[in-house]
Amino acid sequence: MPSEWEGIDSARRSLIKLTAAGGLAGLAGCTGGGGGDGGQSPTESGDGGTDSDGSDGIGFPQPDSGEEDQYEKVRQIEYTGITREYSPQQFQLQNLATNMWKEGLGLNITLNPKQYSVNAEQFINHEYDILQIKIEARPERLDPWGILTYFDPDKSDPGEYNTTEYQSEELNDALEKVETLNDREERKEWVYKAQELMAQAQPLMFVYHANKLSAADGRAFGNYQPRIGGMPFWNVFSLSQMEQKTDESTFILGHTRDIQTLNTLNLRGTSSVRALLLNYDPLVRIDLDGTPRPAAAADWDIVDTTTVDVTLRDGMTFHDGEPVTPEDVKFTFDYIMDWDVTYLRSYYNPIDNVELRGDNVIRFNLKNPNAPFVQITLNQIWILPKHIWENVVEEKGFEHPKEWAKEEVDLTGSGPYRMTEYESENRAIYEKFDDYYMDFPVDRLIWKVYGSQTTAIGDLEEGRIHNVRGLQASQYERTKQNNNLVSFAVPSHGLTPIYIQNSREPFGDINVRHAMAHCLDKQEIINVALQGYGDIATSPIAPANEFWHNPDVPKYEGGAETGRQILYDAGYRWNSNQQLLKPV
């Protein structure tokens, strides 16, 4: 071969050698375990397992020689995950978490993504080791009880919501105060205490609070004021402040989900609540920052811990012209309670009875003190017209008013936008109700259902619709670049945790839970799964919920090494394959 070929040939060979060496080194780093630097190797067992060499860290100490039979492998753990289609972000989260725990702590975890309905069923029945599910940012969850209720140790039976089955008298007491204390500052102390207790105990992993990403058309409308949580503009406060820049007076939202129900007595799904809250009027509405504001109620008065008086606003009418009276309010609550509407039960449960006191005053007598009553109950139950609903069951021959089918139910309400058209899986059209007590620039709202988010975004860019919510990070990056659009990353009070079944081994041991918390690199997860658009979660209540969030709770930032140290100190060891062993 001529000399230049030799040169090239040998250069090629050395390149191959280099890449091979690099590859092998990389591989060695991987098998060497995570936590510290890649080149780490397990320490020998001779000196009792602790590593005195600071730069290598703790490693994976094995049992002392002769004591191997005092340990056995921790069992195989199943992580019930969610499918990629249902939530790409949680899909990535569960992959990252599984790897972090396997490599960092030697836990034997198998990740099984499952269809949401299966996942949800396992959740409800407490039948899981580790489970992935998200707590959505519904407006009622801005009140601390809205989210802390899911961790109430009193509700730990299968079928109830404290699915981790974590028990604690202290937490029980703190949560009771949260539910019943009306004084905001007093209540705040207990909300803080509850967060501290939960952070100390780590009954589940608090991972992140994802931002809500959305984009809106900047050409036709301006002065967008988003509300905390999902669907940022679909509320009276954002809509009333919006400015018209052209003569366009129809605001179109592109959504990938349809409105599930239109019959208040058969309510289900967050989208239905959001949709109907414009057609109907509740007594109280939640402002952009989460504060309750007078809506159909002109004012309210906490007479004592179990009595709330509400003064109805004057001069309101329903869409058909009939006046809104205190009788309608009493009728609504009595009707819903009599017919036992499942979805609303937790809201009206605290009510013992509703009285009319004259002078437009409606008195709510509660069974027990209930702090979230105004913020949650009076917001989630809207006023139904007595003259439409009171005879519906006899006239139509139903057994229950919920039988009034979705597309036939009479939607007469007193809200600012009356739903005039509805086609399933297609769209809902609202027309502005001029007699409402607030002004809105937009005359018409349309909720348009899209089969694909990408098409909706394309239409937004073309100016055919005006708002798309629930964007993924990559889509958000794209809309940000478009000068015709206004993009929003709104911090959310929703929580994405990882549920741990405390009543199953090894999760009953608090040391294991602490170790898992340390091992979880939450910022890394936010960077990968959310591309940075989220906040680290240290307790159920998000930083975005400023008043109630407790910033001074234990955080678990030690990394896998600290996790292993905790496990070591608690008597755990590892075998030669770096799998976790527990003392027998």
Added chain:
Amino acid sequence: MNKSRYIVVRAGLMVVSLFAVATLLFLLFRILPGNPTSILIDPGITKAAREQLLASYGLDKPLHIQYFLYIKNLAIGNLGVSFTRNQPVTKILIESTLNTLVLILSAVLLAFLSGPIIGAVFAWNRGSSIDRYGVISILTLFAIPVFWSGMLGIMLFSFRLGWLPSGGMTAPGAVYDSKLDMYLSVDFLRHLMLPFLITTLYYLSVPTLIMRNTMIDVMGSDFIEMLRAQGLDEIRIMFRHAARNSMLPVMHQAAISIGFAFGGSVIIETVFSWPGVGRVLWIAVNNQDYPLAQGGFLMIAAIIIILNFLVDVISVYIDPRAAIKGEGF
């Protein structure tokens, strides 16, 4: 005599198939993990409430009783009430199927009318460049997944060129006095154009290729030689004789394709945000809405089975040899 017996036997098989499908659907949904209440996660929904809900759906009864009620209702044409919408399933299916039919049926019809013609031309010019490049194009069309061609179509015609809307049946704010008014409006036709085009292209390949291949077979047969020898011109031989005899497999395929088109419509309907029965069924399955899902799939199965039956009947009249072949089973 052969013909009527053949038809009666076929009709009997049809009923048996329908019954088998109905049973299979019933079992499938009840074997699937989860139930309609499992996705309702809300503090208000206690264990007792869930059980109450299940009872209201009739899901607390023993399996054989549920089955008996199900078959009894089917026999009188009652498909039950949707869990999620509280409306009779039949009503929901009729409305959404109409939307799907307008799109799918017209596309399949056009594909099966023009496909055989193109296929015949290919077969007749077999080996030439028309045939070679034509077949390659058709095979490419066949290989392209419909959601990809759909999205490409949207990207090109809706977003780049701005000629057509990106989806839906009508403009978001357009309101019509009746469904018929909507179907006849220019707005609707504009919205129909793109999904119709993409769907037609998608279904074009099968009839084209079947026609081509069958005709090539037919062209090799003796009677064609005979007709040529008699002095008939090529066009007449191609269309009047060769093509007609090749129609039978295409017709059978049409029946099958219409059925599959209903099943595959969910993809097209998702890409184009078309509110049809495919999407309704997809959502019903995800929400564990058993009556709606069962009713919908049963309807699709019934359409396929009935269409096949009709094609069998028609084919016996077109080609009496089918009855003879059919007898020996």
